[in-house]
Amino acid sequence: MDDPPDVATLIDGLVSDNERARKFAIFKLQTLLGDPSFAEAFIEGDGLLPLRHAVLETGGNAQAYAFGSLDALLELDMGWDVVDGAVIEKAVELAVTHPLVNIVRNTLTLLVLIVSRPLSKARRENEEGGGVYGFRAIKPALDHHPSFLESLVQRLSASDHTLCANALQLVNALMRDAVANGGEHEWPKFIKRLQDLGVIGGVGMLMRGDAASDLGSPLAGAILEFQGLTKVLLRKWKEVRVNVELAEHKRALxxxxxxxxxxxYSPPAPADANGDTSGKGSRRHHPExxxxxxxxxxxxxxxxxxxxxxxxxxxxxxxxxxxxxxxxxxxxxxxxxxxxxxxxxxxxxxxxxxxxxxxEIEDTATDVDAEDPGSYRNSVQERLDGHGNVDKLYxxxxxxxxxxxxxxxxxxxxxxxxxxxxxxxxxxxxxxxxxxxxxxxxxxxxxxxxxxxxxxxxxxxxxxxxxxxxxxxxxxxxxxAWGPHLVQVREQLQRESLQFMKEQRVRCLLQGSWFPAAALSTQAGAGGVAWRYVRLSHNRRWLHYRNYARRGDGEPVLADLPEKIDLNSVTSVDSNVSASEPAAAVMNGNNSSSETLKDGGLPPPHDSVKGPTTNTKITIIGTPPPPPPDSRHNRIHYSNHNNADEETTLLELFPQTHYAASEWLDGLLLLLNQQPITKETTRLIELMVDWGARLRMLNLKWEDVDWEALERRVKGAVVEPREVPGREGLDGPEGYWFGMPEA
Structure with a gap:
């Protein structure tokens, strides 16, 4: 591999009359000037003026290499002595008019470096004319090329991604400098001008494009920088207090x-001394x-x-x-x-x-720093490096x-x-x-x-x-916000809701229900349907029942039900309720258990029933009771039993609706201190827990509840709002009462 030419050879090549030698020297300089030691040697060898001459006088690829070499020097914060009005004018002119992409890319990079030059305040004050930095350095050239900003925004839609990145970097630099140094009333005008030229649409297109997904590219950094600067602008506008004394604010109102x-608006005319109001009214603003x-x-x-x-x-x-x-x-x-x-x-x-x-505009850490804009770029790069989700980043x-x-x-x-x-x-x-x-x-x-x-x-x-x-x-x-406390609240509500549902289900058993008895149908005679009425005793210990040839019009009293089962002898309750429960009915919630409080889950009237049409069965299993001690026949029969502790079917029930099945199955299970299993009961328990938690979190009162929403959630239960009962006219704690919304 050939050794790179020395500094003196390259400088001689820059001033050579041989075009080939000049192009070779400019081409080599573009890469070599990235080395700070070589750049210092190049400046000490008086290479700046020949490089400036190449920037201004060459053309084509040679001029692109010349601008690239100057860019490399400026990125090292060297060579600023040759960046004068003529160089800036040439860069702006080429950026607007030149068709070669490589020239436009390097001229835009040069302008970015000029606008965002990191200079301390002391250096700016000491340098004659304030130094070469910021928007004011390129403003004279822009005045000669009024279409520069428009062409710059158009570059955002170029097919060359590097050109897009360079153009957007210059837009960012101009915006940052305008906000930092443009004055309170100047930067909004400049930003509005960019927006009117379509910079928002151009950047938005880049954000949604595939090129932005490469987070390691300069384009991704420029896009994120623009996004951050947009937040800065929004925050700056929010910080401007409205003052009706300012012409712009007054005009906006x-x-x-x-x-x-x-x-x-014509205000009423004031009355004169004689009470006459026919005179012309004074001009005043509308009172509202x-x-x-x-x-x-x-x-x-x-x-x-x-x-x-x-x-x-x-x-x-x-x-x-x-x-x-x-x-x-x-x-x-x-x-x-x-x-x-x-x-x-x-x-x-x-x-x-x-x-x-x-x-999250207030939380953004994208402060405009005119002293060190490079620090902002570094923070952008850190966010790019640490972020993997492009959709959330942009x-x-x-x-x-x-x-x-x-x-x-x-x-x-x-x-x-x-x-x-x-x-x-x-x-x-x-x-x-x-x-x-x-x-x-x-x-x-x-x-x-x-x-x-x-x-x-x-x-x-x-x-x-x-x-x-x-x-x-x-x-x-x-x-x-609440974490463990919320868990405790839900656990407490779960226990309360389960206890409430147990009481409701047991009340259905206490009320009693009619069930068709399929096994007895043949004994009813004349093809009639045998019916069984079942009811829980008041002490909740015995399950009374009796078989009837036909269903009665009323509810038999407990004394008319001679057959009974001791619930202490019940070992389990088996059923196909969960499997046969209509899924659509549960999902749609066309009815709820609150309806069965009114009708006890009764099947249709007996005259409309042609036979036991249900396939839902509840089987109560347990040990048979011992025979009465005074019955010899029963003692003999019992002694002939193979095993007195053997489980047997004590009773079978055929509920006509899945609501009645849910009430009786879960009611029996809850009486046996077991968990409910039907979807209907578990759904209602979850509903009560959910609403209870929300009401406690919102700290709502009874009258604050959205009863229409509650009715929709219950899906079928007609819930009417009621006034909270007062204590007027009640004496002592035993006189307290409460009311629940009726079904």
Missing amino acids: KTIHLLSKPNP KWRRLGFETESPAWEFDETGYLGMMDLVDYARRNEDTYQKTLMEQSVQPPAQRCPLARASLSVTLVLYEHF RPLLLQWGRLHTAALNASLRLWKAASAENPADFYKMEELVRIIVERIVGAAGRKTEVGLVEAELRSVTLETARRWQMEGLDEVYED
Whole structure:
């Protein structure tokens, strides 16, 4: 391998009349100047002026190599002496007009280095003219080439990814310098100019492109830097306090007012000394000029304290983007009672804060540092190196802030109307709903999700869906906040709910039910259906029953049921209820056990039953009771038994509905201190635990419960709200009573 030429040879080549020698020297310099020791030797050998000459006078690939060599020097913070107005002018000119990609790439890199040159404040003050750095260094050249910024934004859609990266790096450098050094009123104008040229669309396209998935590429770093700078801009706008004395802020407020198309206001004329009011009235503002738009008072400036100028920008942008909707909404609100009007302006500011929190603008550590912009690039690279999920790293929807604000605000207005909300009591509740739908819809959007799809989802989300998301989110929120305490609450509610269901199921047994007795059908005669009535004794120890040829119209009393089973002798209860329970009925919840409290789970009237049509069976198994001591026949029969402790079937029941089967099977199991097994019972227990936990977490009162939602969850149980019973007229603790909503 040949040794690289020495510094003197390369410098001689730069000034040679031989074009081939010049090209060779420039080509070699591009790689060699990356070595600091070689760069120092090159400068000491007076190579800067020949390099400057090559930058200005050569063309084609030689000029591209010359700019690349100068870039290598500047990256080492060397060679700034030759970067004068002529070099900058040439770089800007080539960046705008030259067709060769390699030349444009290197000229853009040069401009990036100039705009983001890391200079200390002392060095800037000591250098004549303030030194060569920042936007002001290239501004004279930009004045000669007014199309530079437009061509720069167009480069973002180039097919060459390195060119895209260089163009975006220059955009980032210009934005950072504008914010740091452009002055309070200048940087917003410059940023708006870039946005008007389409920089948002260009960067958004790069974010969604396949090239951005290569996290090790310069393009990925430039994209993430732009995303961070966007957050910085949003934070800067939020920090600007609204001041109606400033012409720009006053103009923005006036725009909000005029776009609402206010009706002309003529105040009543003051009466003269004779009481005559026919004179011309004085010109005054409408008494609800700003409250009509949704502000709380007639001095709206203070209401932007939380959102700053960012909130004002969003409200103005909404009014401009949706002028017809804006006017129609205000007109609809004006005819509503004051309490039912949705405060549009406050809702807009609320959406601004929701988006601000969602994108974690306040938490971003992307401060603009004019002293050392390289430190920011290093932090970007660290985030790239430590992040593997591209979809979570890039947030292209952040760049569509205005469209997201418009869509979320329209959703907020629509949900307010659907919920019949009232101001001010429900304002913060609706704000929380908007926060939830933004988190669900915007937060779930991937890197390649188009903003139009997100807007469509925000337009179609319903109040019921938003509330369901809200309830689902409660578990996660309180699990994080309460942890072990929440587990204890659920365990306690589980025990209470199980005890409640045991009492309800046992009450069904105490009430009694009719069951067709398939084994007795042939004994009923004339093809009739044999029926069995079963009822639990009041002391919950005996299960009484009796067989009938036909089902009676009433409920037999316990004294008319001579047959009985001692529950102490029952060892198990077997059934096919769980297997035969209609899945669709359980899922749809067309009925619930609360209905069986009214009819005891009775089958259809006996005159409509043609035979025992059920295949659901409950088998009560246990040991037979010993015969009475005074019965010789029974003693003989018992003595002939092979094993007095052998289990046998004590009773069979054929429930007509799966609700009755659930009540009797689980009721018997609970009496035996066993766990319920049917889906119906377990579903109701889970429902009570779930609602109990939510009510405790929300600290709701009885009258605060959403009974319509509860009715939908129970799916069939008609639950009516009732007033909390008072204690008026009751004496002593024994006089206390409580009421439950009837089924």
